[in-house]
Amino acid sequence: MAVVQDVHGHHDHHPSGIMRWVTTTNHKDIGTMYLWFSFAMFLVGGFLAMGIRAELFMPGIQILEPELFNSFTTLHGLIMVFGAIMPAFVGLANWQVPLMIGAPDMAFARMNNWSFWLLPVAGMLLVSSFFVPGGAAAGGWTFYPPLSAQGGMGVDMMIFAVHILGASSIMGAINIITTILNMRAPGMTLMKMPMFVWTWLITAYLLVLVMPVLAGTVTMLLTDRHFGTSFFNAAGGGDPVLFQHIFWFFGHPEVYIMILPAFGIVSEIIPTFSRKPLFGYSSMVYATASIAILSCIVWAHHMFTVGMPTVGQLFFMYATMLIAVPTGVKVFNWTATMWRGSMTFETPMLFAIGFIFLFVIGGFSGVICAIVPIDIQVQDTYYVIAHFHYVLVSGALFAIFGAVYYWLPKWCGRMYDVKLANMHFWLSMIFFNVAFFVQHFLGLAGMPRRIPDYSLQFADFNMISSIGAFGFGLTQLFFLYIVIKCIRGGEKAADRPWEGGNTLEWTLPSPAPYHTFETPPVIK
Amino acid sequence: MNNTEQPAEKASAMQVAKAVFWSFLGIRKKDDLDRDAKMIKPHQVVIGGLIGGVIFVLSILTLVKVVTS
Amino acid sequence: MTQGVTKINLEMLKKLLIFSVIMFGFGYALVPMYEKFCEVTGINNLLQPDVVDKNIKVDMTRTIAIELDANVRGLPWQFKPLQSNVKIHPGESLEVMYEISNVSDQEISGQAIPSYSPRFLEKYMKKFECFCFTKQVLKPGETRQMPVKFVIDPQIPVDVNTVTISYTFFALQPGK
Numbered sequence: 001m002a003v004v005q006d007v008h009g010h011h012d013h014h015p016s017g018i019m020r021w022v023t024t025t026n027h028k029d030i031g032t033m034y035l036w037f038s039f040a041m042f043l044v045g046g047f048l049a050m051g052i053r054a055e056l057f058m059p060g061i062q063i064l065e066p067e068l069f070n071s072f073t074t075l076h077g078l079i080m081v082f083g084a085i086m087p088a089f090v091g092l093a094n095w096q097v098p099l100m101i102g103a104p105d106m107a108f109a110r111m112n113n114w115s116f117w118l119l120p121v122a123g124m125l126l127v128s129s130f131f132v133p134g135g136a137a138a139g140g141w142t143f144y145p146p147l148s149a150q151g152g153m154g155v156d157m158m159i160f161a162v163h164i165l166g167a168s169s170i171m172g173a174i175n176i177i178t179t180i181l182n183m184r185a186p187g188m189t190l191m192k193m194p195m196f197v198w199t200w201l202i203t204a205y206l207l208v209l210v211m212p213v214l215a216g217t218v219t220m221l222l223t224d225r226h227f228g229t230s231f232f233n234a235a236g237g238g239d240p241v242l243f244q245h246i247f248w249f250f251g252h253p254e255v256y257i258m259i260l261p262a263f264g265i266v267s268e269i270i271p272t273f274s275r276k277p278l279f280g281y282s283s284m285v286y287a288t289a290s291i292a293i294l295s296c297i298v299w300a301h302h303m304f305t306v307g308m309p310t311v312g313q314l315f316f317m318y319a320t321m322l323i324a325v326p327t328g329v330k331v332f333n334w335t336a337t338m339w340r341g342s343m344t345f346e347t348p349m350l351f352a353i354g355f356i357f358l359f360v361i362g363g364f365s366g367v368i369c370a371i372v373p374i375d376i377q378v379q380d381t382y383y384v385i386a387h388f389h390y391v392l393v394s395g396a397l398f399a400i401f402g403a404v405y406y407w408l409p410k411w412c413g414r415m416y417d418v419k420l421a422n423m424h425f426w427l428s429m430i431f432f433n434v435a436f437f438v439q440h441f442l443g444l445a446g447m448p449r450r451i452p453d454y455s456l457q458f459a460d461f462n463m464i465s466s467i468g469a470f471g472f473g474l475t476q477l478f479f480l481y482i483v484i485k486c487i488r489g490g491e492k493a494a495d496r497p498w499e500g501g502n503t504l505e506w507t508l509p510s511p512a513p514y515h516t517f518e519t520p521p522v523i524k
Numbered sequence: 525m526n527n528t529e530q531p532a533e534k535a536s537a538m539q540v541a542k543a544v545f546w547s548f549l550g551i552r553k554k555d556d557l558d559r560d561a562k563m564i565k566p567h568q569v570v571i572g573g574l575i576g577g578v579i580f581v582l583s584i585l586t587l588v589k590v591v592t593s
Numbered sequence: 594m595t596q597g598v599t600k601i602n603l604e605m606l607k608k609l610l611i612f613s614v615i616m617f618g619f620g621y622a623l624v625p626m627y628e629k630f631c632e633v634t635g636i637n638n639l640l641q642p643d644v645v646d647k648n649i650k651v652d653m654t655r656t657i658a659i660e661l662d663a664n665v666r667g668l669p670w671q672f673k674p675l676q677s678n679v680k681i682h683p684g685e686s687l688e689v690m691y692e693i694s695n696v697s698d699q700e701i702s703g704q705a706i707p708s709y710s711p712r713f714l715e716k717y718m719k720k721f722e723c724f725c726f727t728k729q730v731l732k733p734g735e736t737r738q739m740p741v742k743f744v745i746d747p748q749i750p751v752d753v754n755t756v757t758i759s760y761t762f763f764a765l766q767p768g769k
Contacts, residue, residue, distance in 0.1 A: 190561070191557065191558075191561050280551070282552045282553075282554055282557040283551040283552050286547040286549075286551065287551075289547055290548050293548075293573065293577060294548075297580075297581060310592055311585075311588050311589070311592055314588040314591060314592065315584055315585060318584050318587065318588065319581075319584055322584075325549060326548075326549070329549070329551055
């Protein structure tokens with residue numbers, strides 16, 4: 001196939017230099033840009049995290065004034081969620097979805113380019129809001145009013161950034177849905193699609209379902225701030241609690257938007273390195289759909305302390321705990337896939353196993369937080385911080401690392417340095433737990449989140465946590481070095497670098513040619 | 525494309541209900557799934573899922589009412 | 594790919610875009626739905642008088658100290674209770690007076706929002722009459738005395754001896 005591609009000589013058709021990247025409509029170029037953008041934002045968000053941990057290294061105020069500290073926590077959250085994790089998954093979808101279903105490109109190539117180039121604009125808005133009078137938004141990443149109804153220009157810039165990111169996500173999701181539903185190779189029925197494609201299909205539906213609601217919420221906030229409406233303004237007859245309901249109606253599915261593609265990635269990696277087909281493929285599909293549906297009816301478990309009748313609290317508590325059932329089905333299926341497989345432990349597999357191990361811890365602390373009386377105790381403490389970092393960092397982020405190592409040989413035709421990559425895994429694993437495990441104890445002891453100073457009894461655990469966080473941060477610079485080293489001068493990779501890889505992308509040469517599957521492959 | 529193959533026969537309401545029920549749990553037998561995939565149309569699943577969701581919510585609400593009364 | 598696929602794709606795009614716009618509207622539709630929900634379930638009824646059982650028993654064995662507080666946010670008004678604290682037996686109805694005066698030279702309207710400490714006092718505080726049920730319009734220089742009539746439910750937990758009732762006046766935009 002490589003020969004055929006080269007004869008066509010498509011490589012000459014696209015402009016070179018910077019214009020290639022600005023005008024490109026190629027799903028691989030756009031996927032690459034998404035991934036680099038998300039890594040850049042990951043470093044920015046990481047820098048903010050380092051600032052937070054440096055301030056919390058010791059009691060007292062050392063480096064960051066409280067107002068700036070609040071901006072750091074706020075922007076850390078926003079940038080990591082909307083700038084790093086989500087674009088990374090969209091980037092992976094751009095690269096892999098067409099390759100895995102045998103499509104030549106995404107359905108709307110021009111729109112794909114547009115939805116990428118909106119991102120840097122939003123990123124710039126967020127980062128530059130630090131330098132405007134009044135500073136960046138400081139009311140937490142959930143921007144609850146009345147705090148977000150106050151605040152200066154920085155809050156407006158954040159609102160616009162969220163608008164732009166939302167528009168980009170909606171376009172990306174529409175593109176992915178259309179590609180998956182309409183452009184599969186002949187013979188690839190829905191139930192033959194790789195799990196990664198399935199999880200992305202469901203994620204994309206969740207995105208078009210809830211992203212517009214977020215856009216509506218921030219629009220209401222904007223009109224409240226500048227055009228005299230009173231959606232959330234108590235004085236004008238509005239209700240700040242309403243904001244929380246609408247926000248979490250978006251916010252909880254958003255949590256699953258960030259974890260379902262990770263489930264998909266792990267469901268690709270584990271069978272490959274266990275050399276067995278995925279155990280219970282169909283139940284995986286059903287479980288994913290079930291999680292997506294349940295995620296839409298549990299939002300108020302984020303709001304147990306704002307005041308709610310007991311009936312409401314119990315309803316959301318029961319519904320939340322029931323999500324553990326399909327999630328448990330998934331964990332069971334991954335474990336059963338590994339059972340009696342001939343397993344090997346390449347870097348992607350290490351990350352996938354690390355994912356399962358730590359995600360289960362995060363999942364359990366989630367069930368604990370779902371219990372109303374406990375949640376009222378731990379609301380807004382470091383226990384919650386520890387919980388969602390276990391699902392977002394060792395969940396979503398570890399899956400992304402795994403995906404990068406898994407597909408890097410296909411993307412750039414070269415193998416990463418296995419020794420260094422394994423070291424990256426182990427360092428990440430150790431430092432992550434050092435940084436976040438102790439935060440469970442801090443939270444249970446009552447240390448509140450988003451506070452730059454703390455009382456003395458929290459000092460030791462905070463120091464340990466900060467040391468872990470610095471180590472984790474540095475390890476990610478090491479990741480950058482590994483990827484650059486791989487692109488520049490890694491060993492040549494085989495077309496099928498993992499012998500257990502059975503999905504369509506491994507039938508292509510490495511690196512994947514600029515244009516692939518122009519003649520659709522036929523699936524038996 | 526897959527749209528060309530017509531389902532052999534229409535699925536009964538019971539079959540859709542069963543498929544939706546198992547999807548809430550997240551488990552499905554392979555044989556049943558193949559039959560579902562052949563016979564149930566997407567709009568049936570969507571309608572079934574919506575009804576299933578309402579039943580699910582109502583049953584939790586009933587449970588809550590029983591617990592709090 | 595063939596022209597046919599592009600056409601299917603465009604149709605899909607149209608459907609999904611319409612769906613997104615509907616969901617955007619749904620975000621706004623949540624506002625009246627939320628208000629309706631609160632109205633039906635009786636949560637959040639700040640503006641309606643409470644209905645109190647006529648046969649409510651006065652519990653003479655207990656006395657609760659009530660501290661009255663008044664604040665103004667963003668209004669050129671002066672607002673104060675005429676007495677800063679009162680004592681009451683649970684079940685006994687009581688009237689307290691507040692006074693507002695508009696010290697500016699414009700007609701201004703405002704709305705008072707109550708808040709209670711401890712928070713669960715809201716459940717036991719039954720108001721028949723309150724200036725906070727309606728908006729207040731004050732002419733330039735006008736001063737007005739306004740009552741709050743209420744009773745505290747004797748069901749209130751026995752460990753509560755002191756409570757605070759606070760009102761804050763917020764400015765209303767003209768035309769509201």
